[in-house]
Amino acid sequence: MPNWLLPENIADVLPSEARKIEELRRRLLDNFRLYGYEMVMPPLLEYLESLLTGAGQDTDLRTFKLVDQLSGRTLGVRADMTTQVARIDAHLLNRASVTRLCYAGSVLHTRPTGLHATREPIQIGAEIYGHAGLEADAEIQELALNSLALAGMRTIRLDLCHVGVLRAIIANDAAAKRDEAQLFALLQAKDVPGLQEITATYQEGTRAALLALPNLYGDISVIARARITLPALPGIAQALDELQALVELAAGHEGAAVTIDLADLRGYHYHSGVMFSAYVPGLPNAVVRGGRYDHVGEAFGRARPATGFSLDLRELARLMPGAERKRAILAPWGRDAGLREKIAQLRQAGEIVIQSLPGHEHDQDEFDCDRALDFSNGNWIIKNLG
Incomplete structure (x- = not known):
């Protein structure tokens, strides 16, 4: 094998592309600063148990693991920086007030996350800690859309979901709660036959609501349909109210088309409220992912409301015009x-x-x-x- 070949889904970044990525990184970080976000730089390596604290199983599978020659303990190469920043907020800063943090750096994945995706993304993101209200979610959503606009993206599809809907549906059904992980996977795949099979022994109301979720997607009218179709539970009503407010805010952003998908539960075990993904022409995968994750701080011994988003600079820069000389x-x-x-x-x-x-x-x-x-x-x- 020629010694200049690189592993699959790993690539060098050449000068013109590197300049695009770096200029975009500076543009986004400068914009984060205008909103009051402070930059932090977490380490590339951590002890595995710390790196995976509060993260889901998908993060574990994406994480490269190795043995530390100094301590003999297992280390992980970060696959995502969000939990690292949550640890910094919980333990190192330890502020009682609202804290806004941002970050940018390389992460490493054991497998690519999508078609033509690199295994070495350059992740950039922003997080708000200490405010449980919808105002923080609205600010993060606005900042994510503005970041795409700064990259020259004029057509954006923002896809919203809320984990509170599913959790409210299964809260009073022991069989459904037992199968929570399987339900999550079936809903994400919109596997209706699989849902019909697994819900056969559930309470009638729970089963009907779960079977309705895969069809509750589309424009803002989905929220009104969901209010009629789903049970009148406080948790569902609150989730739909929050989605309604965020949809109305996003609708004012030029070039943004907003959709709702109540079965799109990527990161379900990680998030605790509103989740969103942003798509742009030219990429099959979501270019931005974000949402609320209030419970991650608890794993570090300090519960803190939290919401944020991240994106891959390399993937986004590929869609931008070639850098002029x-x-x-x-x-x-x-x-x-x-x-x-x-x-x-x-x-x-x-x-x-x-x-x-x-x-x-x-x-x-x-x-x-x-x-x-x-x-x-x-x-x-x-x-x-x-």
Whole structure:
């Protein structure tokens, strides 16, 4: 095997693509800052039990594991940064007030999460801790949509769900609660025959509600249909009210089409309230995933309401137009003090100045050198190259 080959679904990022990713990262982090989010940098490795605390089984399966040569304990390479940030909020910051945190960094997956997906995403996200109200969910949803707009996405489909619906349906049915994990998988797959089989022994009302969920998807009218079709339980009413409010807020975002899918329960065991996914043309997978996860902090010994979202910068950058070559100034290589001073002044002013090495005066593939430094009348001046 040639020694330059990389593992499957692992790839180098070349200059033009790397520049797109980095510029997008800076743009999003600067925007997070405008909302009051503070940046944190969790470690790439943690003890496995800490890394998986509060996470679901899917995170365990996606996590690379290895043995620490210093302690002999099992380490995990992070597959998701959300629980790490929750740990930072719960233990290191330990604030009583509302805390807004953001992050950006590589994560590693044992398997790709979708068609053509990389196993080394660059994850960026934002989280709010300490507020259980719908206002935090609304802010996170707005920030997620604005992030896609900053990446140039003009057509966005926002898909909303709420785990409170399923939990309210099965709360008073012991058989249904026993089969919760199986119900979750069948609903996510919209496997109606499987649902019919597993619910045969359930209470009549529970069975009817579960069989109705796979068909409760579509535009905002789904909420009204759900109020008629599903049992009049307080938990269901609260979940539908929250979805209604968030749909109305998202509808005001230019280019966003909002859909409801009450059976789309990805991350069901991880989340505790509203969940959302965002889709854009050109990608088969959701480009943004987010929602409320109030119970993760409990696993770290400090219960904190929490909601947030994350996205993969590499995947999103692939949809953006190719980066234009940056304008630059070409300068000769030399020891002249005036030349070095002029180059330093231009770079301090934000100009890209490339000193051409002898014999390589025209090797500037990634830059458009439309100007050059020229020595004239005892001064170094900028000359247009046409």
